Amino acid sequence: MCRILSYLGKPILIEELLYKPDNSFIKQSYHPKYMPHLLNLAGFGIAAWDHLSHEPKRPYLYKTPQLPFYDENLRNLASKISPHCLLAHLRGVTYSDKQIVSLQNVHPFLFSETNVALAHNGALYDFDLMKYDLLEYIHPDYKKNIHGTTDSEWIYSIYLSHLPNPLGNYETSDIINAILETLKILQRVRHKNNIAINSPVNLFITNGEFIAATRFVLDYGWQSTDQQASPHFSYHSLWYTYGESYGFYDNEYKMKGSKTKSSIIIASEPLTEDTTTWIEVPEYTLIVAKLENGEVKITSQDINL
Amino acid sequence: MINTEIYKCLQHDLNSYLSSQELEMLISHNKIFSYAPGQMILQQGKYSQGIYLIIRGTVMVTAKLLGEGTSHLETLEHGCFLGEASFIENIPCPTSMIANTDVECIVLTKTYFEFLATYHPEVKYHLFTAIAKQVCGRIRRVHNKIINFMTTSEMTTRPLFGEIIQSLTKPSEITNKEERATELNQLKQFMIFHNYEKAEILELLNHSILLKAPKNCTLIHKGEINASSYIVIHGAVQSSIVHANKVAKLSVIGPATLFTSIACADTDSSYTITFTTCEQSILLKIPETDLNFIKENHAFIWYKLFDLICISLVALEKSVDKLDIRLNIETYNR
Numbered sequence: 001m002c003r004i005l006s007y008l009g010k011p012i013l014i015e016e017l018l019y020k021p022d023n024s025f026i027k028q029s030y031h032p033k034y035m036p037h038l039l040n041l042a043g044f045g046i047a048a049w050d051h052l053s054h055e056p057k058r059p060y061l062y063k064t065p066q067l068p069f070y071d072e073n074l075r076n077l078a079s080k081i082s083p084h085c086l087l088a089h090l091r092g093v094t095y096s097d098k099q100i101v102s103l104q105n106v107h108p109f110l111f112s113e114t115n116v117a118l119a120h121n122g123a124l125y126d127f128d129l130m131k132y133d134l135l136e137y138i139h140p141d142y143k144k145n146i147h148g149t150t151d152s153e154w155i156y157s158i159y160l161s162h163l164p165n166p167l168g169n170y171e172t173s174d175i176i177n178a179i180l181e182t183l184k185i186l187q188r189v190r191h192k193n194n195i196a197i198n199s200p201v202n203l204f205i206t207n208g209e210f211i212a213a214t215r216f217v218l219d220y221g222w223q224s225t226d227q228q229a230s231p232h233f234s235y236h237s238l239w240y241t242y243g244e245s246y247g248f249y250d251n252e253y254k255m256k257g258s259k260t261k262s263s264i265i266i267a268s269e270p271l272t273e274d275t276t277t278w279i280e281v282p283e284y285t286l287i288v289a290k291l292e293n294g295e296v297k298i299t300s301q302d303i304n305l
Numbered sequence: 306m307i308n309t310e311i312y313k314c315l316q317h318d319l320n321s322y323l324s325s326q327e328l329e330m331l332i333s334h335n336k337i338f339s340y341a342p343g344q345m346i347l348q349q350g351k352y353s354q355g356i357y358l359i360i361r362g363t364v365m366v367t368a369k370l371l372g373e374g375t376s377h378l379e380t381l382e383h384g385c386f387l388g389e390a391s392f393i394e395n396i397p398c399p400t401s402m403i404a405n406t407d408v409e410c411i412v413l414t415k416t417y418f419e420f421l422a423t424y425h426p427e428v429k430y431h432l433f434t435a436i437a438k439q440v441c442g443r444i445r446r447v448h449n450k451i452i453n454f455m456t457t458s459e460m461t462t463r464p465l466f467g468e469i470i471q472s473l474t475k476p477s478e479i480t481n482k483e484e485r486a487t488e489l490n491q492l493k494q495f496m497i498f499h500n501y502e503k504a505e506i507l508e509l510l511n512h513s514i515l516l517k518a519p520k521n522c523t524l525i526h527k528g529e530i531n532a533s534s535y536i537v538i539h540g541a542v543q544s545s546i547v548h549a550n551k552v553a554k555l556s557v558i559g560p561a562t563l564f565t566s567i568a569c570a571d572t573d574s575s576y577t578i579t580f581t582t583c584e585q586s587i588l589l590k591i592p593e594t595d596l597n598f599i600k601e602n603h604a605f606i607w608y609k610l611f612d613l614i615c616i617s618l619v620a621l622e623k624s625v626d627k628l629d630i631r632l633n634i635e636t637y638n639r
Binding site: 220221235243257274276277279280284287300301 | 374397541552560627628
């Protein structure tokens with residue numbers, strides 16, 4: 001289990017999201033509100049887009065396999081950087097010596113050919129059995145970039161391979177079609193390998209201009225005998241809140257209400273204990289948020305494979 | 306000594322659910338709280354410590370909505386329950402309840418419900434019946450609002466082919482002994498049966514059918530007034546509102562969960578929630594006739610079952626509320 005936070009809208013000081021709210025993102029690494037039986041201690045990464053930075057279409061990227069709550073450098077950076085878009089990920093893996101905790105496995109993934117980044121919350125059951133059958137769906141340019149051992153990096157490669165181009169302005173339909181195609185490929189390859197066990201695929205994708213997120217599980221409700229206690233058996237959550245801007249208003253952290261909704265947060269769990277101004281995305285759903293004339297537009301669609 | 310004025314108020318509201326003796330017990334075991342106009346009774350985002358029943362006055366229901374300010378949703382009067390969703394589902398209150406006038410509420414606490422479950426399960430059942438009726442009323446109102454939205458919305462319509470396939474897809478009964486034993490053993494482990502005696506589970510199973518349903522198999526159709534209940538053993542079931550050949554999805558029901566047709570608590574045929582498998586699924590079906598048999602002949606099993614029916618209705622209430630909010634925010638399925 002992992003935790004993911006994404007933001008699109010008015011420039012915001014990163015610490016307002018990572019450190020300040022009572023269920024802040026960094027706090028979710030050692031005290032997650034949802035699925036608290038597994039902590040998210042296997043790495044932290046963030047991609048952040050800033051209009052005023054050098055090469056604004058490319059994000060600032062920071063990754064570490066270390067514990068983020070002990071990371072003084074991250075704390076200092078978070079108090080200085082104000083991006084208009086970010087994607088942050090906390091990696092959570094089962095407590096096992098078989099897990100590989102390394103920089104190469106820290107999300108978000110971002111290949112050099114593109115500015116589209118992806119983070120994943122979930123796990124594909126029996127991934128080692130199926131992964132080489134995925135190769136035929138990955139563009140040759142991306143195969144060489146897979147350095148880690150996660151299923152997420154392979155999913156990212158398939159997604160990129162189904163976008164019209166690696167860099168550009170995407171129509172909402174391009175973003176959605178590439179997601180659906182990626183999920184169908186996973187489903188097809190699992191079927192080929194007789195894998196029919198519960199596997200969550202909550203994806204967060206952004207290039208600084210849109211955020212797309214899925215709340216989806218392949219073969220939901222079918223656990224293996226060894227998976228009874230697995231954190232990946234339950235349906236992983238996905239929430240969003242939107243409004244004029246996020247900050248400390250009326251003695252609490254929340255989105256400021258207004259007719260113009262110019263900021264959105266999409267996250268695995270709300271940043272505050274009080275969830276009244278957040279909405280949970282239903283299961284089998286994908287949402288895409290884009291800024292149009294300074295206003296957030298949200299498109300949602302059922303995932304029917 | 307029972308306050309006769311309060312007794313009369315409650316009798317007026319709960320007459321069709323509780324006997325005079327049950328009403329007296331309710332008054333003697335629970336405290337009455339008074340609220341001045343403007344005073345907060347329950348706060349959105351906080352957990353309710355009980356179910357509140359309005360005896361006197363009117364209560365404003367308000368909510369901080371996503372990206373909006375605080376909105377007034379409705380006004381409730383005597384006989385209405387407050388905080389039932391928070392209490393039954395153990396979730397924060399989805400709305401705030403503010404006294405509009407001088408208000409008096411009787412607060413039915415967790416301790417009282419535990420006492421009822423142990424010593425007077427029939428009274429708990431009668432109270433839950435009244436609560437379920439109110440929950441269904443709210444589901445109906447929001448359902449109708451959603452239907453109006455869907456009528457004019459540009460949501461995509463279901464392809465005719467898919468609709469035909471779905472109508473032809475039926476679940477089949479599992480008759481293989483070994484398969485039945487495996488699935489039923491799994492079922493017996495579910496937390497929802499933690500307060501059932503072994504004999505009660507066996508009796509329930511005697512009145513149930515073990516089904517295997519393919520993906521996209523509709524179990525409760527639009528307009529179907531059939532008071533059946535189902536328990537998901539494997540797979541998942543999607544609840545939806547279907548109207549004008551468009552589908553608006555509510556939520557997904559996974560393993561170890563009971564779901565029920567609205568008809569279990571409300572036979573109003575003007576609205577239905579449909580239930581369709583979204584994965585291949587193994588289900589335990591308790592048909593309407595068997596539910597009625599259990600109700601008539603095995604009261605204690607029925608009371609426990611009705612607790613689960615009530616939980617499923619409250620979950621449904623939460624889902625229709627969420628869909629209502631989403632339809633006003635998102636460009637959904639277009």
